[in-house]
Amino acid sequence: MRFLKKSYLGLIFLFLYAPILILIIFSFNASKSRGAWGGFTLDWYRQLFQDDALLTSLYNTIVIAIVASIVATLLGTIAAIGIYRMKGFRKSFMINLTYLPILNPDIVTAISFMLLLIYLKIPRGMLSLLLAHITFCLPFVIISVLPKLRQLDPQIYDAALDLGATPKRAYFSVILPQILPGIFAGFLLAFTMSIDDFVISYFTTGNGVSNLSISIYSMARRGINPKINAVLTILFVGILALMFFINRRVNTNSSKKERGNV
Amino acid sequence: MKRNWMAYPYFFWMLLFTIVPLLMVLYFSFTASVNGDGRFSFANFQRVLDPLYLNVIWRSVRLAFISTVICLVLGYPVAMLLAQSQASRQFTLIVLFVIPMWMNFLARTYAWMTLLERNGLINTFLGWFGLGPYNLLHTEFAVVLGMIYNFLPFMVLPIYTVLNKMDPALTEASYDLGATPIRTFFRVTLPLSLPGVLSGISMVFMPAVTTFVIPQLLGGGQFTMIGNLIEQQFLRSNDWGFGSALSIILMLLILLSMRIMSHYDRDRGEGGGFF
Numbered sequence: 432m433r434f435l436k437k438s439y440l441g442l443i444f445l446f447l448y449a450p451i452l453i454l455i456i457f458s459f460n461a462s463k464s465r466g467a468w469g470g471f472t473l474d475w476y477r478q479l480f481q482d483d484a485l486l487t488s489l490y491n492t493i494v495i496a497i498v499a500s501i502v503a504t505l506l507g508t509i510a511a512i513g514i515y516r517m518k519g520f521r522k523s524f525m526i527n528l529t530y531l532p533i534l535n536p537d538i539v540t541a542i543s544f545m546l547l548l549i550y551l552k553i554p555r556g557m558l559s560l561l562l563a564h565i566t567f568c569l570p571f572v573i574i575s576v577l578p579k580l581r582q583l584d585p586q587i588y589d590a591a592l593d594l595g596a597t598p599k600r601a602y603f604s605v606i607l608p609q610i611l612p613g614i615f616a617g618f619l620l621a622f623t624m625s626i627d628d629f630v631i632s633y634f635t636t637g638n639g640v641s642n643l644s645i646s647i648y649s650m651a652r653r654g655i656n657p658k659i660n661a662v663l664t665i666l667f668v669g670i671l672a673l674m675f676f677i678n679r680r681v682n683t684n685s686s687k688k689e690r691g692n693v
Numbered sequence: 694m695k696r697n698w699m700a701y702p703y704f705f706w707m708l709l710f711t712i713v714p715l716l717m718v719l720y721f722s723f724t725a726s727v728n729g730d731g732r733f734s735f736a737n738f739q740r741v742l743d744p745l746y747l748n749v750i751w752r753s754v755r756l757a758f759i760s761t762v763i764c765l766v767l768g769y770p771v772a773m774l775l776a777q778s779q780a781s782r783q784f785t786l787i788v789l790f791v792i793p794m795w796m797n798f799l800a801r802t803y804a805w806m807t808l809l810e811r812n813g814l815i816n817t818f819l820g821w822f823g824l825g826p827y828n829l830l831h832t833e834f835a836v837v838l839g840m841i842y843n844f845l846p847f848m849v850l851p852i853y854t855v856l857n858k859m860d861p862a863l864t865e866a867s868y869d870l871g872a873t874p875i876r877t878f879f880r881v882t883l884p885l886s887l888p889g890v891l892s893g894i895s896m897v898f899m900p901a902v903t904t905f906v907i908p909q910l911l912g913g914g915q916f917t918m919i920g921n922l923i924e925q926q927f928l929r930s931n932d933w934g935f936g937s938a939l940s941i942i943l944m945l946l947i948l949l950s951m952r953i954m955s956h957y958d959r960d961r962g963e964g965g966g967f968f
Contacts, residue, residue: 440774440786443767443845447793450804450842453814457807466810466817506703513700525700532711536903536947538920539940542927543714550717566710569703629799629906634927644799651803651910655810663800670795 455667458660475661485662488646491557492626492666495642499564500621506565507572507621508614512606514573515580526577529570540567541634548635555637563635564625571624572617579613619677626670722937737938746922750942753918756833757901760840761848764897765890767841768848772889773882775849776856787853794846802839802910809835809911831913839907840897847896855889856882895954899947919943 458476462469479485514525532540544566548559583606591601629644636645643666650656725734740746775786793801808814809829816826829835863885867877883890905920914921919939926936 436774443771451796454804466812466814510700510703517697528707536943538903538923539944543718546717547714627798647799655807667796
């Protein structure tokens with residue numbers, strides 16, 4: 432029975448990992464065939480670094496993810512504090528407003544945003560992509576920060592005021608440190624959602640500006656190209672490295688704190 | 694101390710970039726262009742009733758439903774095994790389970806394109822046993838496989854979360870009272886994990902029914918789903934009215950299924966309620 436359980440879990444992991452590993456392995460394949468191994472090569476990486484269009488789209492993906500997640504985190508955190516302080520109808524209205532884009536199908540969000548861009552005559556390109564990404568990232572920041580605010584002791588803010596802190600100071604040195612994990616989680620969620628997005632970017636871009644997802648989509652429709660494997664390998668390894676780096680930072684910080692408490 | 698104003702920038706942002714666009718979709722769905730100017734009409738919704746389009750909607754719901762059921766059958770045992778594993782290994786297993794999700798969504802779909810191809814790895818492998826080559830790509834099978842691959846974690850994680858929080862004393866009590874493992878599963882574990890199962894079902898069904906990338910890349914554009922139809926109206930045939938009507942129908946489909954789900958799931962936090 433134990434063996435059965437282990438092999439089932441193993442099979443599922445195989446199912447999840449095999450396509451990605453094969454994708455990475457074939458970025459080093461000298462033969463363009465997808466079925467046979469033709470020897471090790473870095474040719475596709477060399478070709479990738481000569482392909483300005485593909486590199487630009489990788490650059491766009493990263494810039495948009497960074498800018499959109501930072502703006503969404505700032506705006507979203509402030510909004511979450513405001514929503515937390517609201518009561519009754521207004522509060523439930525704002526929470527429903529936050530859930531609406533999360534539940535709404537991507538493609539509907541995308542085409543509706545495209546209609547707005549056309550109506551407001553906002554040129555489609557980098558700016559429109561940024562606006563769209565900030566918009567779909569915002570709710571994820573709010574749903575990450577709100578639970579942290581709910582866990583707060585409602586009296587610590589008043590206590591800070593009683594001890595003579597200005598409201599501003601009370602927010603920055605009492606409330607903010609306590610909700611920081613939620614803000615950070617929201618930022619990471621926004622960042623990964625932005626990197627991963629295809630549908631909304633596809634409809635809200637234009638004038639030749641594309642991100643990595645859009646480039647892969649148009650290349651993949653024309654057939655298979657090992658350059659795609661190469662760029663995806665770089666992106667995947669990059670994200671993996673980033674996540675492990677963040678995880679280590681968080682771990683060392685929390686162990687430092689524990690030591691401090693002792 | 695009132696701090697309500699802090700939510701206002703967000704409110705106006707959402708008003709402009711979420712509510713107004715959706716109202717525009719609603720407007721276009723009820724507008725038919727007659728000699729260049731729009732008039733109120735139901736024509737766009739009537740067009741959806743064409744058997745051609747009803748067929749597309751039926752296919753979307755059918756393929757999404759099949760994928761959801763397979764994800765549930767495959768994913769529930771995974772969630773159980775993860776929840777039962779030793780605490781020291783549990784974190785590693787969860788991380789291992791989430792890592793593939795960090796690969797770009799399009800990349801995960803593209804990976805299957807290369808595997809399923811006629812001279813791809815799977816056909817090469819089958820060829821060693823004198824089988825095939827089969828046309829695996831551009832089939833309904835490929836579309837369903839792509840959905841399962843992309844959305845399986847959305848089924849496993851919510852179920853795992855619920856199972857992990859469950860008090861192990863409950864199943865132990867069931868055994869002590871003489872229930873068999875199977876009976877314990879159906880009378881104790883499964884009913885208690887229902888909230889996780891329901892959110893898993895909606896988290897798989899919703900992206901599956903609305904996707905247009907998976908049928909485009911793995912189905913080769915032969916298995917049109919609602920998402921593809923909407924894309925065509927906006928990017929190719931420029932029929933915003935019909936595209937908007939389809940979008941409204943898709944939204945209603947999602948909100949309706951959310952409504953049904955939340956009806957069974959009474960254990961919800963504050964807020965919500967509307968959906």
